Amino acid sequence: MSQPKIRLSGLTKSFGEKRVLDGIDLDMTAGRSMVILGGSGSGKSVTLKCMLGLLVPDAGMVEIDGRDVLKMPRREREALNDRIGMLFQNGALFDSLPVWENVCFKLLAQKRITRAAARDKAAEVLAQVGLAASVGDLSPAELSGGMQKRVGLARAIASEPEILFFDEPTTGLDPIMGAVIDGLIRDCVQRLGATAVSITHDMASARRIGDEAAMLHKGRIVWTGPAAELGHTGNAMVDQFARGEREGPIQMELRR
Numbered sequence: 001m002s003q004p005k006i007r008l009s010g011l012t013k014s015f016g017e018k019r020v021l022d023g024i025d026l027d028m029t030a031g032r033s034m035v036i037l038g039g040s041g042s043g044k045s046v047t048l049k050c051m052l053g054l055l056v057p058d059a060g061m062v063e064i065d066g067r068d069v070l071k072m073p074r075r076e077r078e079a080l081n082d083r084i085g086m087l088f089q090n091g092a093l094f095d096s097l098p099v100w101e102n103v104c105f106k107l108l109a110q111k112r113i114t115r116a117a118a119r120d121k122a123a124e125v126l127a128q129v130g131l132a133a134s135v136g137d138l139s140p141a142e143l144s145g146g147m148q149k150r151v152g153l154a155r156a157i158a159s160e161p162e163i164l165f166f167d168e169p170t171t172g173l174d175p176i177m178g179a180v181i182d183g184l185i186r187d188c189v190q191r192l193g194a195t196a197v198s199i200t201h202d203m204a205s206a207r208r209i210g211d212e213a214a215m216l217h218k219g220r221i222v223w224t225g226p227a228a229e230l231g232h233t234g235n236a237m238v239d240q241f242a243r244g245e246r247e248g249p250i251q252m253e254l255r256r
């Protein structure tokens with residue numbers, strides 16, 4: 001098998017006495033979309049933060065293109081981060097900047113683009129997420145939640161990253177807007193040929209944006225398989241979670 005784009009091996013992280021990640025092993029294939037599922041507090045965000053270099057695990061490795069990113073010199077790590085786009089759960093847009101500057105924030109900060117060119121670039125990327133160029137002149141505070149997500153997505157893809165991370169991309173949106181955002185995510189990931197990793201609770205969204213899915217439970221990956229199979233995987237824990245059923249192995253454990 002070819003080398004995975006991202007490989008997590010033996011990833012372990014505790015906060016005080018609490019072991020949140022207990023040896024995560026997961027491979028993400030180049031050009032594919034992986035969705036990581038798991039209950040509240042199961043460690044999805046901690047896993048994502050370890051991949052982004054925002055948290056340092058206690059043990060284990062995060063490899064990207066076969067290189068251990070935790071051992072990379074800072075400059076190399078920063079260069080790698082430039083190849084990663086991220087859509088944050090709350091959008092994380094800067095209200096003090098107009099939309100076009102938000103979209104081209106990274107390119108401007110790194111002086112990879114002039115301000116004049118950034119306006120054109122923002123209009124081009126906004127069009128890819130279904131927004132008119134005129135939205136570029138608005139403040140993020142003037143936008144609806146769905147539009148903010150689109151702008152967040154535009155910002156994530158503006159630098160044409162090889163890897164895209166999505167943190168709860170549909171949380172807080174109505175079901176139709178959620179489906180629209182999922183469709184845009186899918187289009188953008190395909191257009192870029194990027195490797196995508198999303199964390200979500202939303203099963204409909206997971207099936208729409210994922211090629212593969214992985215379920216995190218008690219600090220470990222307990223199942224991986226095609227996202228399309230969610231709900232009928234044959235794994236009782238995953239199926240219970242995907243169907244949102246009260247009865248099943250996960251509740252049994254909570255009762256104990």
Ligand SMILES: Nc1ncnc2c1ncn2[C@@H]1O[C@H](COP(=O)(O)OP(=O)(O)OP(=O)(O)O)[C@@H](O)[C@H]1O
Binds near residue numbers: 044046
């Ligand atoms: N910086 C931190 N310090 C202490 N504990 C933390 C820290 N970050 C996360 N945790 C703990 O780690 C556990 C997993 O948190 P995480 O945010 O990864 O969950 P999650 O699966 O993303 O949950 P949700 O779906 O509710 O967002 C939680 O119990 C949380 O309190």
